[in-house]
Amino acid sequence: MSVEVIQKLHALGQSLWYDNIQRRLLENGELARMIDEGIIRGVTSNPTIFHQAIANSNDYDTAIQTMAWAGWSARQIYDQLTVEDIQKAADLFLALYEASQGEDGYVSLEVAPTLAYDTEGTVAEAKRLWNLVSRPNLMIKIPATLPGLPAIRRAIFEGINVNVTLIFSLERYAQVIEAYLSGLEDRLAAGLPIDRIASVASFFVSRVDTKVDKRLEEILRREGPEAEQARTLMGTAAIANARLAYAQFLEAFGSERFKALARHGAKVQRPLWASTSTKNPAYRDVLYVEELIGPQTVNTVPPQTLAAFADHGEVRLTLSAEVSAEKKIIAALEQLRISMAQVTQELEEEGVKAFASAFEALLQTIEERRAVAVAELGPFATLLAAQIGRAAHERYIQRLFEADASLWTDDPNGQAEVRQRLGWLIAPQKSRTLLASLSALANQLVAEGYREAVLLGMGGSSLAPEVFALTFGVGQIGRQPGLNITVLDTTDPEQIAAVAQRLKWGETLFIVSSKSGTTVEVHALMEYFWAWAKSHGDETPGRHFIAVTDPETPLAKLAQERAFREIFYGDPLVGGRYSALTAFGLVPAALLGMNVAQLLNRAETMMEQCLPTQPAGRNPGLVLGILLGLATTHGRDKLTFVADPELIPLGAWLEQLIAESSGKDGRGIIPVDQEPKVSVDTYGQDRLFVYFCLDGVQQARAQTLLAAGHPVLTFRFRDMYDLGAEMYRWEVAVAMACAYLRVNAFDQPDVEDSKSRTRTLLASYRSQGVLFTESPQWTDEGVSAFTSQQVEGDVSSLTDILKSFVGMAVPGDYIAINAYLPRNEQTIEILQALRKRLLQTTGCATTLGFGPRFLHSTGQLHKGGPNRGLFLQITREPKVDLEIPGQGIRFDTLERAQALGDFEALKARGRRVLYLHFESASLDGLLDF
């Protein structure tokens, strides 16, 4: 696009405005770029433009859905969407507005076209929109109908900038100028300033040709004596009409009357050439720009006209006071009985009608989308609005951003923790400081021949990286050259060995990721791979390692001592499970080759929607959070994920965020991830489904669930980078849900219990060589069973044990399979089959977690949440085992100690637990019940 031609245009006194608005342009920086590069100097919108923007895109889906959930009407939603876009555009133009001293930099918003013949209604609407948008560089568009004229005068008197729209005739244009001047005079008479009031008169061009040409064509068709004259007049009326308007402008604003106003600072009301895209393909595509260039004018162009003009537009002065030729054209038309008065009157009426029907169609579209969103709420449709009202009254969002810890807890220690844990709120902005170093490192590693990275971390330090690795991994969209990342968050020797076996020395980078820098699994894994690296003959393999940790942690110190290639520091004001958009998620994202800036842009756009400046019902995080809280208190506490294939990995990250944040003090939301599909009538009344939709593969499933009466919230992703937005939204939502449930969203008080029991067990193992002395309640066929309570009835097989255990489940319970096994295809298959069986037999929700990974995720909820869980714990004798260098134990011992530590912790809290240890038996036996 050539900026030069536009600069030339501006040098001749014409400003180019953009006849287009679309949320995507505001969010992705395109409008900002066009302003910065000097391409456009203002924006105009109209009901047709908004109809196209909203009805033909999914840019507004999240916003519409949120407001619909909050109980807003279609009209309220329309207002909010349009005002937001206009405000955002106005903010982008503010600098230009100021630099040009109010000459340019305006953004126009039209009053509802249904008010076009209602003077009082228009005045009231103009005032309402002016106050609502509240930007100095706003222009309110008012149609120049007869009833519109006094409204224009009144609006000017009120100090409102006015873009007078739908002007077609010279007569009406004169009345528009009169209304403007009178409005200014009224202000002066009232002692009010007039120097900051701006107005443009939108004179419509191309539509005049469309209508006149049609009449000329009729004459041509008749092939009579007037045909030749008609031919020469084709495509001339619009420009002649507009040039005559320009002459009228020069006269009116050169008058003594205006000069008197100008002495008080009045600005001229510039003519704005509107409707300047070429409608007849036989005409030059920049006709209505090139032929109307002159001082003190504006031309507003839609995208295709802008592109054409920048490409091949020619700039020369084409407007002047000399309009004899133009007068002749109009006279010639009149001779052919084409009355401009009639043509323009029809155009005005049709123009109002067309805008009104676009407006009605837009409201209809919003209404349809609103109804779909409300239906998603199922039984909560009638209850949610009041709860949002309560949250607004209690200032939930304000208190979140003010770090008012009393929102979650009265406990002083808990409150102190909360105050240290809210840095994630500004992560989308703050993390930008990492961008340069991240891309430098990614490029350097690729250039040095690294192909693979293994991330060693647990919970919040591994789950977001895993989401990114699985969604943006090999062959996925939008990826620059980068490394493949494998996440290792286990102490299972088989799983570790399987990864180690396929690594190539020299091509593999290790990312040691731990916020606290003290997590036992991470330390053990790091020592293992450090020794692995050394075993390749490199005594100082630090350059193959990077660390992500908070400042001054033991890991940070060790990484320095061992000369790690790089250390990235996390934000100490962000807790582990809220760290996705800090170094913990972003370092791996960058190494994968993701566009981290884009991820953060999406997150920031969501952040802006979640700010306290937004009305409560417009805040996607707040509305979702209150809904989660409400559903939980109404017994729908099993938050069940349904996802299109690409989005399945998101569930594991959400699981930790939700479970570890909310599952405490006997309350909590139970996330159910990747549950096998069963017939919908299997589900109890304790489900709240969420559907993560990318390409709609699971749409039919979601519909079936909805039809069966379950709430199903749909989250539509435009592409995978929307992960940035959704991660942020869910972080806010979970914080808000926790406030609603009155639990501290930012601690994990029950996790430590399992850890300390594990430490005690390991100490006894180190001193006495035994880990566990309890004798099983039952043992046979190579399986031993330990239970929290005496098994009822006759038990002669594993099947009996399982039946008796499962028999304890009542509606509203959930069954958690906690497997300390290698997380691989084979075990996943067996355990998912078991899960399906359990679900079908009991109707209860089921979860599957691999230990010790889940201890850093759902483990908190298991112990601290509602006592509705039945825990089936599984370990087995390992096929391989590995030494943990320098610790005097092997990985299997650590894994088993972790299982036992959690078993004891669960029992101590009165949970129903069945612990099965498979010595020699096959896991397949689990399916025989």
Ligand SMILES: O=P(O)(O)OC[C@H]1O[C@](O)(CO)[C@@H](O)[C@@H]1O
């Ligand atoms: O990043 P770190 O400090 O290694 O912790 C890992 C995980 O362990 C937990 O503290 C729970 O044990 C999580 O909250 C956290 O995400």
Ligand SMILES: O=C[C@H](O)[C@H](O)COP(=O)(O)O
């Ligand atoms: O403000 C601008 C007008 O609404 C717009 O230019 C109308 O153009 P059209 O005639 O191409 O619809």
